[in-house]
Amino acid sequence: MRFRELTDEEWARIRPHLPPTAKTGRPRADDRGTLNGILYVLLSGCRWMDMPAVYGSHKTAWRRLKQWEQAGVWSSKEQSQSRQAAARRVEMDELNARPFTHGREYSEEEVWDNFTYFMREIIPVAEETDVHLALHPNDPPVPILGGVPCLVHSFDSYKRAFEIAGSPALGMEFCTGCWLEGGNLFGDIEAGLRWCSEQKRICLVHFRNVSAPLPNFTETFLDNGYKDMYRLMKILVETDYDGTVTLDHTPAFVQSAGRGSGTAYAIGYMRALLERAEAECFRG
Numbered sequence: 001m002r003f004r005e006l007t008d009e010e011w012a013r014i015r016p017h018l019p020p021t022a023k024t025g026r027p028r029a030d031d032r033g034t035l036n037g038i039l040y041v042l043l044s045g046c047r048w049m050d051m052p053a054v055y056g057s058h059k060t061a062w063r064r065l066k067q068w069e070q071a072g073v074w075s076s077k078e079q080s081q082s083r084q085a086a087a088r089r090v091e092m093d094e095l096n097a098r099p100f101t102h103g104r105e106y107s108e109e110e111v112w113d114n115f116t117y118f119m120r121e122i123i124p125v126a127e128e129t130d131v132h133l134a135l136h137p138n139d140p141p142v143p144i145l146g147g148v149p150c151l152v153h154s155f156d157s158y159k160r161a162f163e164i165a166g167s168p169a170l171g172m173e174f175c176t177g178c179w180l181e182g183g184n185l186f187g188d189i190e191a192g193l194r195w196c197s198e199q200k201r202i203c204l205v206h207f208r209n210v211s212a213p214l215p216n217f218t219e220t221f222l223d224n225g226y227k228d229m230y231r232l233m234k235i236l237v238e239t240d241y242d243g244t245v246t247l248d249h250t251p252a253f254v255q256s257a258g259r260g261s262g263t264a265y266a267i268g269y270m271r272a273l274l275e276r277a278e279a280e281c282f283r284g
Ligand SMILES: [Mn+2]
Pocket: 136, 175, 177, 178, 206, 248
């Protein structure tokens, strides 16, 4: 897909879905320019600093995309630790005590209806342009948060989503972290991963480990959670998965170790798992 600016017609369809302009405080940067800038970076693959200045500040665009991406992930305010490194923590009692995020409680059927409408509109366009949509689970994967049902919190809900879409254009981000958060609620991760990979539904794997299944967990280093991540890597190799496996959230090393060192450690660990899994599967 090549970059082009949003047309007036496209912008008219998107605009009503953005939050209204604040009446007080500093006005938000121009939404249309910012969105064009984000699309430019995502489609061209360039660095944020190379985003054309006509779309405004690249820092604003980067921050806006980050906010949109993170809006769906719920975490407890207090961070925790994995081997003394700062890590995300979730405690359901605390999250369940939070007020409605959208004014009232919504029913599961209402949200499935929305999903069905969205699929009906988007799938034909995705098929025509050869775009694959990657559905990530709700994080944390529980039935409801802040009054809004979380549709994708079990293996069955994935199957329902695929059935509604009725097209290979709907795939998934297989998030090992969310699956492990869900534990028995989400189902056996090894069987789930094998099925999804064999069905060619996986667009991208998010690789992450956690301390325990819900109701409370801390994100851990890959080699410090309750799952033996080698078993998951081996399933990917066994099922001939040929997509990307990307590191999901990981605890941060102390600052003196240098920025990105926690990430480098985790990627090195993933590389070693892959090498072992390949050696094991293709031996002899
Ligand atoms: Mn994820």
